[in-house]
Amino acid sequence: MAEKFVDAAVAGELGTNVAFFFLADQYVVYDYATVPDRVRDGVYPLTNFPPGNVSGFPSSFAPAGSSTKLDAALRGKGPYLGYAYFFLGEKYMRFRWSPAPPAFDPNSAREILLWNLYMRFRWSPAPPAFDPNSTREISSWNLPNTFSNIDASFNGELNRDSYCYFFKRNEYIRYIWAEGSVDANYPKQISNMVGMPATFAAGIDAAVDGGGPFINAGYLFKDDKYLKFQWVTVGEPHVDGGIQSIQENWKGLAELLLAGKAKSQALEWLNVTRNRLAALVSGTLPSADQAVMTQALDTHFHFVPSDTARITHISNTFALVEATLRDSARIFRFRTDDEAVSDLRPDIPAAYTSPWPPSAATRINFTRNFPLRSERNRASSVIHEAVHVNDGLSNTPSTHISEWYVSPALAPVLGLTPIFNNRPEFARRYNEMSADDAIHNPASYATFARHLFFGFDNREMA
Numbered sequence: 001m002a003e004k005f006v007d008a009a010v011a012g013e014l015g016t017n018v019a020f021f022f023l024a025d026q027y028v029v030y031d032y033a034t035v036p037d038r039v040r041d042g043v044y045p046l047t048n049f050p051p052g053n054v055s056g057f058p059s060s061f062a063p064a065g066s067s068t069k070l071d072a073a074l075r076g077k078g079p080y081l082g083y084a085y086f087f088l089g090e091k092y093m094r095f096r097w098s099p100a101p102p103a104f105d106p107n108s109a110r111e112i113l114l115w116n117l118y119m120r121f122r123w124s125p126a127p128p129a130f131d132p133n134s135t136r137e138i139s140s141w142n143l144p145n146t147f148s149n150i151d152a153s154f155n156g157e158l159n160r161d162s163y164c165y166f167f168k169r170n171e172y173i174r175y176i177w178a179e180g181s182v183d184a185n186y187p188k189q190i191s192n193m194v195g196m197p198a199t200f201a202a203g204i205d206a207a208v209d210g211g212g213p214f215i216n217a218g219y220l221f222k223d224d225k226y227l228k229f230q231w232v233t234v235g236e237p238h239v240d241g242g243i244q245s246i247q248e249n250w251k252g253l254a255e256l257l258l259a260g261k262a263k264s265q266a267l268e269w270l271n272v273t274r275n276r277l278a279a280l281v282s283g284t285l286p287s288a289d290q291a292v293m294t295q296a297l298d299t300h301f302h303f304v305p306s307d308t309a310r311i312t313h314i315s316n317t318f319a320l321v322e323a324t325l326r327d328s329a330r331i332f333r334f335r336t337d338d339e340a341v342s343d344l345r346p347d348i349p350a351a352y353t354s355p356w357p358p359s360a361a362t363r364i365n366f367t368r369n370f371p372l373r374s375e376r377n378r379a380s381s382v383i384h385e386a387v388h389v390n391d392g393l394s395n396t397p398s399t400h401i402s403e404w405y406v407s408p409a410l411a412p413v414l415g416l417t418p419i420f421n422n423r424p425e426f427a428r429r430y431n432e433m434s435a436d437d438a439i440h441n442p443a444s445y446a447t448f449a450r451h452l453f454f455g456f457d458n459r460e461m462a
Helices: 255-283 287-300 307-327 337-342 375-390 444-455
Strands: 010-011 018-023 026-031 072-075 081-089 091-096 109-111 119-120 135-141 154-156 163-168 171-176 208-209 219-221 226-228 332-334 351-354 364-365
Touching: 010 081, 018 208, 018 255, 026 255, 072 154, 072 163, 072 208, 154 219, 163 307, 255 287, 255 332, 255 364, 255 375, 255 444, 287 444, 307 375, 307 444, 351 375, 364 375, 375 444
Parallel strands: 010 072, 010 208, 091 119, 109 135, 154 208, 332 364
Antiparallel strands: 010 018, 018 026, 072 081, 081 091, 081 119, 091 109, 091 135, 109 119, 154 163, 163 171, 208 219, 219 226, 351 364
């Protein structure tokens, strides 16, 4: 089954030519106006929506964590121009865009049957912000009962300019902004939309308005694919072209969205890891966790729990790693193949840190190969690269040794195949490192945190 790349998306304030794409509790900004169009640098948490706003989504509406998922989002039009609406379950929140910071209307969480559960976000002359009382039931939108929550939404353009569309499972409705009501004869089957392929007619993940040179199109997303929906001045809007790859045509979008989700998962691993290390130092680590801690320290760092100096060292490094990941708005970026080559990485690794040695200019870079990694290995990757950002000794043949490069006898025990012959870039095997080298090895930190979080060593190749 293909992986989902987008949970929800919304066009930015009118005239900005950007859209915001959400996955888990993170989001990115896509710029329609650049040539070619591409994702902007940076991955942001929902708590900082939009970029620069320190009071974004309230945790009561969208709590932090990799399991968080917005259902849909929509830019307001007509009498609601200047607002954005975010839907989760049977509620919604309103955000206003304006000269002041954009924000969610505090009282905007309502039912989708006034829309069933949506939140309105307002754009306006005051700082953009969520309306403080805007969390309301979606039922306040007077949608059909079957639309008590929604999967996706976008706006019409040209001869459908006065409408927006809501999608739920295999149905959609057309909503008249000026009247605040659903158009007659809806819901209809998504398959009724001209040119709609069967896989999308069964249901979609997200939708968004086009912008810039794509202003007269809307886009529908499902798993790792999308459709372009063309609005027209005369006749029926229709699907333009066939099913296409998100990764091939939305430059950097999938890569940074998946990097954001990996960051969220990595922070969950780090929370467990740092708490257990602190408990180990204070002597309060539960007996049930002591065996796993001892095994993980020995396996990945090659020292015992009583080595307080090294425990302090790795604890401090994990604190720096967490701070780096929380700075993803500044430090995460997408790189094309040509850009990776210019960074002196012609091998196009899934993720890499540059420029080297680490400095204020150093970034964690993600390429087209990042989505090819497994979900857990992506989380390992972002921890790995964050160690590089903070440790100038982490990139030598003795300290930069992959967790899968183990002795031939150990590899099949861990399920790591193929078994690699000696690799000249590594001074020794992962399981043969010294403790002094291991405390600088990025793979040791990533695999140790993973080991503690899951309770066993589940490293993998892909």
